[in-house]
Amino acid sequence: MKYIVIKCGGSVLENLPKSFYKDVIALQQTGEWTPIIVHGGGPLINKLLKSLNVETTFVNGLRVTNNEVLDIVEMVLSGTVNKQVVRNIIEAGGSSFGVSGVDGSLLKAIPTSNESLGFVGEVVEVNTSVIESIVNQGHIPIISPVGIGADGQRYNINGDVAASAVAKALGANLCFISDIPGILVEKSGEKSKLDIVTKSTVEELIENKTIYGGMIPKVKAAIDGLVHKIPEVGIIDGFTKNSLIDYVNGKNIGTKIVLDEELVK
Known part of the structure; x- marks a missing residue:
């Protein structure tokens, strides 16, 4: 049995087809894979902040979070x-159990080094026993990326960072669900998908702004995971039927992110 952490961003979640959830359940039913979903919720957070006239800003794709924003985020x-x-x-025929990173101190966090971000945290420890308990009861864990400090302070954790931390702790494969086929680059006015991309190429693509905004924490979390022995990281289109199944079966789906030395092997 292998764990696979599936990260779904908020903008994707709003429109994911029922077939995606059926694929997640099908993975669990194989007995070979144990799926875990870590989700975001940016668009809905933005909508509520706007309706309450609470201003919010971003730095490199990360939301600056004060106590007022943190209440709404949670x-x-x-x-x-x-x-x-x-x-x-449940609607797709499965069984799932939702949990926050605060519950059972699932995501133990400290503030990021960038103090200007406020209560934005980084995960220092994952209480995997919480996940294992949910899995052992036959449920698919659904994790909200809000972390907790040793002093009880809550932290807004970027969903990609949280997903990478969970995958590292479990030695799991990590799969980012997107609304595009993978990392796209433009050549001669046409966009094409990169099937495989290395750490150094990702850094170049960030430098030349091919990768920007919310994709930056995604690929950085992917590379951090690989450095810490996550077996594999991929970005796939969740709107294509069977894409998740095809991905775990080794088909050429999405963009696979690898360390430079792996490509040399």
């Missing part, structure tokens, strides 16, 4: 979005 992520994903799995 409400949306651990409440509305988390339970929606749980319901979607």
Whole structure:
């Protein structure tokens, strides 16, 4: 049995087809894979912040988070979005259990080194026993990326960073679900997908702004995971039927991110 951490961003979650959730359930039913979903919720957070006239800004794709923003982030992520994903799995015929990174100190966190981000955290430890307990009861874990400090302080954790941390702790494969086929580059006015990309190429693509905004923490989390022995990281299109199944079966789906030395092998 192998763990696979599936990260779904908020913009993708709003429109994912039922077939995606059926694929997640099908993975679990093979007995070979144990899926875990880590989700975001950016668009819904933005919508609620706007309706409440709370200003928010971003630095390199990460939301600057004060206490007022943090209350809304937790409400949306651990409440509305988390339970929606749980319901979607149930509706598709599966069983799931939603949990926040705060619950059972699942995601133990400290503040990021960038103090200007406020209560944005990085994960220093994952309490894997919480995940294992949910899995052993036959449920698919659905994790909201809100972390908790040793002093009880909550932290907004970027969903990609949280997913990478969970995958590292479990030695799991990591798969980012996107609404595009993978990392795209433009050549002669046409966009094409990169089937495989190395750490150094990713750094070049960030430098020349081919990779920008919310994709930056995604690929950085992927590389950090690989450095810490995550077996494999991929970015795939969740809107294509069977894409998740095809990906775990080794078909040429999405973009696979590897360390430079792996490509040389």
